[in-house]
Amino acid sequence: MSSTHLSTERIIEKMMFANRKLILFILTIIFAFLATEAIQVKPEASFSKMVPGDHEFINNYKAYQSELADLGNVIRVIVETEEGDIFTQEFQQTLRQVTDDVFFIPGVNRNALKSLWTPSVRWQEVTEEGFVGGAVVPDGYDGSDSMLEQLKTNVFKSGQVGVLVGNDFKSAIVLAPLQEKNPETGLPLDYRELSEKLEQDIRDKYDDDTINIRIVGFAKVVGDLIDGAVQVVIFFGLAVVITFVLLLLYSRCLRSTIVVLVFSILAVISQLGILNLLGFGVNPYSMLVPFLVFAIGVSHGVQIITGIIQHVKTGSDKFNASKLAFRSLYLAGITALVSDAIGFTTLMVIDIGVIRELAIAASIGVAVIIITNLVALPIVISFIGVSTGGRARHTNSASAGDAASANKLAASIAGFARPPKAKYALVVAVLLSMLGLYYSQFLKIGDLDAGAPELRADSRYNLDNAYVVENYSTSTDVFVVMAKTTPDTCITYDNLTWIDKLQWEVKNVNGVQDVKSVANVSKFGMFGMNEGSLKWYGLNRNQFMTNASVSRTPPGLINQDCSMVPILIFLDDHKADTLEAVVAKVQAFKGKYDSGDVEFLLAAGNAGVEAVTNMVIEDAQTEMLIWVYSVVIALCLITFRSVRTVIAIILPLMLTSLLSQALMAKLGIGVKVATLPVIALGVGIGVDYGIYIFSKINEALAQRKSLYDSYLFALNQTGKAVAFTGLTLAIGVATWVFSPIKFQADMGLLLTFMFILNMVGALTLIPAIAWLLRIGANNNTESENPSEEPNRV
Incomplete structure (x- = not known):
């Protein structure tokens, strides 16, 4: 097998294992230093980081923020x-x-x-x-x-x-x-x-x-x-315990189980330490990143341990088994992790501070895993080896019944590499795609619930907010349009008339409670100065009277040089439909009328900022997915040099993304700051499965095996590890459903769905697509008797 690898890989392997002690000593010092930094990392949040950084509406707001x-x-x-x-x-x-x-x-x-x-x-x-x-x-x-x-x-x-x-x-x-x-x-x-x-x-x-x-x-x-997010530490600990138990049952090797978990946790600690060195903290929206780093670390660690055990089973000692495992998985591991890291950086296209910090944190974490789980882990195993229980688990010491059952299961899954199972899988995939396309069209941008949708409906905050909505006439959701004029002209009759016209238009939009501005103050002033006669309740063409009518304007309704008048639009809620309707009405008004010296600028107020955030996310959603898939496709194409192979890896990921959007629409989860990154992160983790599986398929195809035999070989080498990590990580992240923070529960549900679907897609749909694309069709070594193939392979 070594003759098929590039000289650069041999050089890296030789340098690593020839200098094992020195590398471990250096890494120990680095990890200790980063651990001291990680202790100092603090939770943080900033209003400015949770809104778009450079958008026309936000720039308008910043100009008048004070x-x-x-x-x-x-x-x-x-x-x-x-x-x-x-x-x-x-x-x-x-x-x-x-x-x-x-x-x-x-x-x-x-x-x-x-x-x-x-x-x-x-x-x-x-x-x-x-x-x-x-x-x-x-x-x-x-x-x-x-x-x-x-x-x-x-x-x-x-x-x-x-x-x-x-x-x-x-x-x-x-x-x-x-x-x-x-x-x-x-x-x-x-x-x-x-x-x-x-x-x-x-x-x-x-x-x-x-x-x-x-x-x-x-x-x-x-x-x-x-x-609430601090409580995620509890769920992280629970995920570690669940992973430990399941990994021990899978490997039956306590030392390798501990090593995988230790290095995966070290990756998390190192990531937090680097973030602290760069001056970043951990905000509520990036709390999921440490778990994802741990999940990715476990995924790659299990592949390494499985590879080492496979080589031990063939008679290699612990040193050579570690070398061979590194050699066979190095390229696939690097490709997968680089795909993850660069894929996560595509979140940077979204001009929202917390999402960009999440992208940086995730990319740093994945980069650290290259060191902890692809370098340090095999070196440590080369010293301590695999326990007797671990070797027995994968050798002839296992019962004949267990071996037969495992072979039968592998043969059944390998059947997706040829008809009729391949056809069934493809038909199901097409039907699911149609279902996903139908439901995903109902996916909404922004909040779909009143109050603070990030929190549970029965949380103290949402109960408090409901009280305010029920007992006060002015909502806590305020959308502000800024009427800009030349200095000292904001209260001229013509300008106030245009402001009043816009107020009337907006006031008749569904979801708007009331609209107020200095125009109301002027009307009330005229009314008051004329003995409360209702016929005077209106704007007056006499500028001196208008000036007198606004002389007692409350603070905040006119700026100091009378060049801007805020128009306050009080809303029933800040749901996406309500915000879209208000923005559309103001934009339509601006397009329909020439308002003279008045320029209506959007948008300020908490609801205005929310509307801008929704617009940025809507624009960036498709762009982000295009970048994520472009990066993954490019790296897979560079690695495998086969368009058909890339198609077989990417199509299951696309199906998962589509069905995830459909699930969000069905469950009433909107695309917003908290949920948008999950889609990209799910793609990044899911591609690892396909890369590992196809690296082994190609290895067997190079030996002139049929697609069926090659896939069966891949299942025995790495398929069990893919199934194990998919199920283990899904079980671990499913615990988030019980979080008091609703958006964490939503993310836990989405990640559980994506982990399982990516795993199932990798094991069933990848071989079916490979069969459809006739990958390995020129190899004619398939057995005449399929029932004998598991034993033969």
Whole structure:
């Protein structure tokens, strides 16, 4: 077999095994150093990393980000009373203390903080003398009945009912916009620390039998995700235990089982250490990467151990068996891992920070596996060898019945390399493809559920969010269109007219609760200045009167130089259909009308950012898959130098991708930041099976064996390892279904499906496609009696 390998491979093999001790010594030092770095890696999250980095809409938002502080990354703390209403001395005292405590939380934009107890929240009314007003909390407030009655009157006049005060008057909101950096440290805002402070300093402190504290907002979602994602360590440990038990049952060799697991875990530790050196942390969306690195490491480790045991069975000692196993699997392993690594880097085409960091982390992990599982593992086995139990498992010491059963099963699976099983497999594949094409057309981009779909529907956060939606008129999902004008002209009659027209168009879109802007303020001002006569409720052509009507515009509805007016669109939810409808309506309005000096820019607000993210993902989804498959096809073509072989490897992967999309559509899982990478990662792991199988098929075909005999040889050499790793990894990742984080449960379900389908496709569809493409058809060594073939091979 060595004569068929290139000289470069012989040189690598000779260098490795001639310098085994030195290589292990160097690797030990490197692993120890990376382990110390891995300990320092921390969970992290950033609002800016979870939105597209360079998109027209995002650039529009960034241009006015400081002027839209309370419409972006905000936290809402809802203080609810269980007894009576908010107009009691005890409740107002609690609300005041909560406002003060939120004010002093690091990262809160204190200038933009809003509550009934902040001076920026004011009331106003129309009297015979004109407008009068003041702070909602009266000067000299002392908690007396008269002051509480005055407070109640001011709240009614403030327009904050349904905004900062619940419609049922049983709760009030403290609205806290956040900064991207902690002003005390200068470091990016630590969302986990912020979430802990909100829990400890606010919820735990004030939540009791009479007061309920509810907290919603992007930062709280991320904090809950980080807390839940930390629990993934439990699932990782469970996966390790399951893999250990199944690998031990498979190999019956304790030492090789431990070695495979140790080096797979070392790959994870090294990957985390390198990430820390590069200045990256682990965010909730990349928590799956360590498991994938472990899974890929186990997959390749099992192939190496199986190869070593096969050579031990033929009489080789531990040193030569390790060398021969490395020699026979080196090319296939390198091809598979390089395909994985480069395939994962194709996620970089998606201009979203967390996905790009996931791509970097996965690529680094796969690169480390080349060292840990293709280099270090065979070297260690060359020292310690395989146990007696492991050798007995694969030699004649096994019972005749077991051997016969194994041969019968191998022969049955090998039947997919010739008719009629090949035809059956191809027909089933075509039917599944048609089914996948039908259901995948219903696949949606973005969130399909209200609240925070990343969390369970019965999570504390989603219950809090449901309370806000039910008891407040203004939604927490705000889409902002920015009306840009030349400086000092944003409130001219013509410009306000165009703004008002857009508001009317958008207000009639399904899913829109309300639309507000300075145009509403001007109408109300005209109404108030004219003794409350309804005939004056409208825009006025007299600019002096318009100027007077907007003189009391609340902060945030006009920027400082009057060159931008935010149009606030309050939505029922941030589902994909709702966001698409709003974007389409605004774009249609811009295309239909020439709005003169007003330019309507999309988009800001949490719902606006979500809409942009969905658009980027939709555009990048197809491009990502094209890149993933292009890379895998190119590397397989370079390795096998056969178009037919590449087709046989790639088509089962494509079927898996198609059926995965159909499954997502059927289960109501949208394509978003959390789920999009799974599709690419599934392709990267799945291609390993096909590469290992075809490397052995080609080895047998080169000896003039028939396709059937060649595939049977591949099954005996590597097929069992493929089946074992597919089932083991599927069982391990299936435990994620019980995660408190819904998107982790979704990813676990999708990965389980893809692991099993990739394994089944590799074992059944690859030989069927090879038969269809007449791979090995020129070899005429097939046995006349198929029942004898297992023993003969």
